[in-house]
Amino acid sequence: MSEPEARAARWTEERREPATRATREARGTQRAVGERAAQCGLVVVRAGPLATVQDLGRAGLAHLGVPGSGAADVPALRLANRLAGNPEGAAGLELTFGGAALRPERGVWAVVTGAPAPVAVDGRQQGMNAPFRVPAGATLEVGAPVRGVRTYVAVRGGLTPDAVLGSRSADLLSGLGPRPLAAGDVVPLGPADGLDPIAVDLAPVPPLPETPELRVRPGPRDDWFDGDALATLTGGNYTVTDASNRVGVRLDGPVLARARDGELPSEGMVTGALQVPPDGLPILFLADHPTTGGYPVLAVVAAADVPLAAQLRPGQNVRFRALR
Amino acid sequence: MRIRRAGDAALLVETADPHRLDAAVRAASLPGVVDVVPGERTVLITTTGDPDRLAERVAALTPPPRTAADAPPVEIPVIYDGADLAEVADLTGRTAAEVAAQHAAAEYTVAYLGFSPGFGYLTGLPDDLRVPRRPTPRTSVPAGAVAIAGPYTAVYPSSSPGGWRLLGRTDTRLWDVDRDPPSLLSPGTRVRFVREDA
Numbered sequence: 006m007s008e009p010e011a012r013a014a015r016w017t018e019e020r021r022e023p024a025t026r027a028t029r030e031a032r033g034t035q036r037a038v039g040e041r042a043a044q045c046g047l048v049v050v051r052a053g054p055l056a057t058v059q060d061l062g063r064a065g066l067a068h069l070g071v072p073g074s075g076a077a078d079v080p081a082l083r084l085a086n087r088l089a090g091n092p093e094g095a096a097g098l099e100l101t102f103g104g105a106a107l108r109p110e111r112g113v114w115a116v117v118t119g120a121p122a123p124v125a126v127d128g129r130q131q132g133m134n135a136p137f138r139v140p141a142g143a144t145l146e147v148g149a150p151v152r153g154v155r156t157y158v159a160v161r162g163g164l165t166p167d168a169v170l171g172s173r174s175a176d177l178l179s180g181l182g183p184r185p186l187a188a189g190d191v192v193p194l195g196p197a198d199g200l201d202p203i204a205v206d207l208a209p210v211p212p213l214p215e216t217p218e219l220r221v222r223p224g225p226r227d228d229w230f231d232g233d234a235l236a237t238l239t240g241g242n243y244t245v246t247d248a249s250n251r252v253g254v255r256l257d258g259p260v261l262a263r264a265r266d267g268e269l270p271s272e273g274m275v276t277g278a279l280q281v282p283p284d285g286l287p288i289l290f291l292a293d294h295p296t297t298g299g300y301p302v303l304a305v306v307a308a309a310d311v312p313l314a315a316q317l318r319p320g321q322n323v324r325f326r327a328l329r
Numbered sequence: 330m331r332i333r334r335a336g337d338a339a340l341l342v343e344t345a346d347p348h349r350l351d352a353a354v355r356a357a358s359l360p361g362v363v364d365v366v367p368g369e370r371t372v373l374i375t376t377t378g379d380p381d382r383l384a385e386r387v388a389a390l391t392p393p394p395r396t397a398a399d400a401p402p403v404e405i406p407v408i409y410d411g412a413d414l415a416e417v418a419d420l421t422g423r424t425a426a427e428v429a430a431q432h433a434a435a436e437y438t439v440a441y442l443g444f445s446p447g448f449g450y451l452t453g454l455p456d457d458l459r460v461p462r463r464p465t466p467r468t469s470v471p472a473g474a475v476a477i478a479g480p481y482t483a484v485y486p487s488s489s490p491g492g493w494r495l496l497g498r499t500d501t502r503l504w505d506v507d508r509d510p511p512s513l514l515s516p517g518t519r520v521r522f523v524r525e526d527a
Contacts, residue, residue, distance in 0.1 A: 067364040067375075068351070069512040070442040169506050179446050180487075181506070225333040225341040271443060271450070273366030273373025275339045297368055297443030305336030328337075 045111040046191035047160060050144060053104025056186040057175035057251075058164050059157075059292075060096040066170060067296040073276060074176035077251055077292045077315035078155050081119035084208055085159035088116040088136050090201040095163030096173040098186075100156045103149045107158065109194065112141045114161035114203060120153025120213070120316055135207040136161075152213045153316035162197035177251050178293040217317070218324045219310045221279065226269065226301035230281070231262040234303055238279070238287070239325045247319035251293040253280075254317050260285035261303055271299045277306035277314070279325075289314050332384045339375040340384055347372050347441070348517035350387075352396040359386050367441045367516040369450075397517030398438060405484065406525045407433065407475050411495035413463070417477070420460045431455055432475075432496055433524040437482060439514045447486030447504030449514035454482050466492030473498045475522065482522075486512070 049056065059082060062075020076082035076099055083093040098105070103122040109115075116136050117124045124131040125146045131137045139145050150156055166173050166183045175182040186192065223235055231237075243258035261281050273296065274280065279287040280300045289306060291314065306314055307328065317323055330350070331343040344350045347367040354365050354374060361378030376383050409429035418425045437453035454477060462478045467490060470476070474485040476493035485491060486504035499522075503513045514520065 064363050066446075066511075067366045067373075068442060068516055069510065070444065070446045070448050071511075073364075170511060181446065222334060222336050225335045270369035270371070271441060272341060272368030272371040273335075273339075273364075275335050275373070275375060277336050295443060296366060297441060302335070305339075308336065308338050 045109075046193050047113075047164065048108040048110065049186045049188055049190040049192065050106035050108050051104065051188055052186045052190075053100055053102060053147075055101035056105050057099050057101075057177070058096050058166055058183045058186070058192065059099040059174045060172055061094040062174045062292060063170050063172045063176070063181070067273065070179075070296050071170065071181065072176050072178050072293050072296060074172065074174040074178075074182065074292050076155075076157065076174075078119050078157070078312040080312050081155070081157045082159070084134065084210070085116045085118040085157045086163075088118075088134065088203070088205055088208055089114055089159040089161045090203045091159060091161060091163050095159065095195070096166070097157050097159040097164060098192075100147055100158065101154055103147045103156050105147050105158075107145045107147075108142060109139050109145070109160065110141060110191075111194070113139050113194065113197070115139050115145060116159045117147060117156060118159070118208075118210070119155050119157040120150035122150040122156045123148035132207065134210050136203050136205075152215075152318075154318050155315060160194060161200065161203070162195040165193045165195040174292075176293050178295060213316050214313070216322045216324060217310075217313045218326050219314055220307040220328050221304035221325050222307065222328045223304045224302070225305075227303055229263055229265050229269065229301035230303055231264050234261045234263075235327060237261055238303060239327050241324075243287070243323050243325070245317045245319050245321045245323060249317070249319060251291055253291055253294055254289040254314055254323075256287050256289065256323070258286070261287060263301070268299050269301050271297045274298045274302070275305060277308060277311045278302040279304050279306065291315055330388070332387060334380060335373060338377070338380065339373060340380055340387065342372045342374065342387060343370060344372060345370070346392075348396050348398055349392040350390070351516055353390040353392045354387065356393045357386070357390055359383060369440055397515060398519060400519070402436060402519035402521045403513060404521050404523050405475075405499050405501045407497045407499050407522045408525050408527050409433075409475075409497035410527055411475065411497045413476075413494035414496050417458070417460055417494050417496065421457055423457075428458065428496065429524060431458060432477070432482065433522045437520040437522075439516055439518040439520065440481075441516050442512065442514065445485075445487060445489050447512040447514065448483060449503075449512075449518070449520075450481045451483055451520055452480060454480055460494055462492040463494060466490055470495065471498070473500060473503070475499055
């Protein structure tokens with residue numbers, strides 16, 4: 006097994022710490038995320054399957070082996086922040102398959118964007134893509150999304166756990182940044198004064214497509230594949246497997262045959278790359294992808310379509326269309 | 330030099346000297362450049378701007394006179410007592426002491442980083458010390474483990490799973506997020522391992 010394969014084995018579970026959660030609940034204690042006692046924080050009552058803090062990530066350090074990380078669906082986080090009057094790069098919560106309950110220690114404005122899910126404050130329903138008030142001590146619940154995977158929660162003032170290398174993002178490949186959240190965690194909240202006023206009541210957001218068609222640009226290593234591999238990719242139907250995570254979307258479908266054997270000398274990888282391991286089934290790289298890799302990239306998903314890829318659910322179908 | 334597109338926001342440049350191109354791109358402070366990532370024979374450049382325009386500028390760059398490879402080598406003290414030292418000795422037909430001596434005598438260069446933050450792939454390993462990765466990777470290799478696999482040697486910067494053969498260990502911190510830069514190694518850094526007694 007090569008190092009990339011050893012990494013791949015790690016991708017299959019995004020790391021959680023269920024044991025410590027039970028311990029904390031038993032003690033009735035709360036843990037301040039980022040090892041810093043918060044004056045006012047967001048209490049995680051229930052984290053759901055996976056809840057992480059995300060901002061726009063750690064660009065500029067890839068040459069040191071540091072993944073870009075950050076929100077998988079960047080426009081969704083940016084929108085949530087704009088609606089909350091935050092700078093677009095403020096840190097918010099990324100919920101995978103929803104299921105979270107959150108209780109702010111002070112009254113806050115909040116916005117929920119991304120994968121559409123039921124939202125309620127103390128049982129009273131709230132809309133997506135629209136700012137609403139959460140009184141101090143009230144419970145904000147985000148249910149399971151009906152479409153898509155990742156739902157974002159921005160709170161006016163932003164989340165302020167300690168930054169690592171300039172970002173508060175949880176990088177689940179390298180372990181940088183705050184750990185995935187667990188019940189009992191208290192995430193520090195930033196000050197809400199001095200921010201832009203909340204100016205928009207509701208943002209129009211197109212619905213997520215049932216079967217997304219992602220545009221791809223061939224290369225950089227299309228010459229490592231059979232002449233018809235690109236046609237196979239764009240002509241076939243691929244299904245998202247449940248081994249997908251923030252590192253990448255793993256796909257099942259028509260095999261992409263190589264024209265060359267051997268290992269590609271390791272090279273830098275981009276978000277959206279369709280990397281093809283020896284089994285011929287592509288992996289579409291998302292935010293926490295490794296910075297370098299030795300499997301050839303047949304094509305790269307257009308940057309504008311990466312957010313759609315970040316919302317692909319296991320079992321969902323996806324198609325590809327070549328640019329140019 | 331051949332410039333390939335890697336999606337709509339990056340170039341993958343094939344070059345015989347990735348470190349010199351890396352230095353040239355960094356020195357030029359080209360507008361819109363986000364990441365410059367050397368690989369074994371390539372440099373990936375991501376940009377917020379127009380990649381075609383960037384390609385023209387990259388093609389016109391002149392390499393700077395000095396790069397990281399011109400700086401004196403970083404010295405990393407190593408205690409050669411790794412769990413795989415005896416096995417590597419068997420595989421290479423020499424004694425453990427000879428393996429350690431040979432590993433410490435060579436001079437290395439960080440080809441590129443990857444796998445985990447601060448993990449450098451060092452070239453310069455003597456051909457006689459080339460061994461395959463372990464058939465089954467360890468689920469946890471400690472930070473500071475000095476290892477070899479194929480044509481490379483490396484120091485694990487943090488505890489992680491790993492399939493390389495462990496020759497020894499160092500107390501030198503390869504990775505520290507509170508340090509600037511956080512990584513002791515960067516592409517092109519020269520490295521020497523200095524043998525220490527346990």
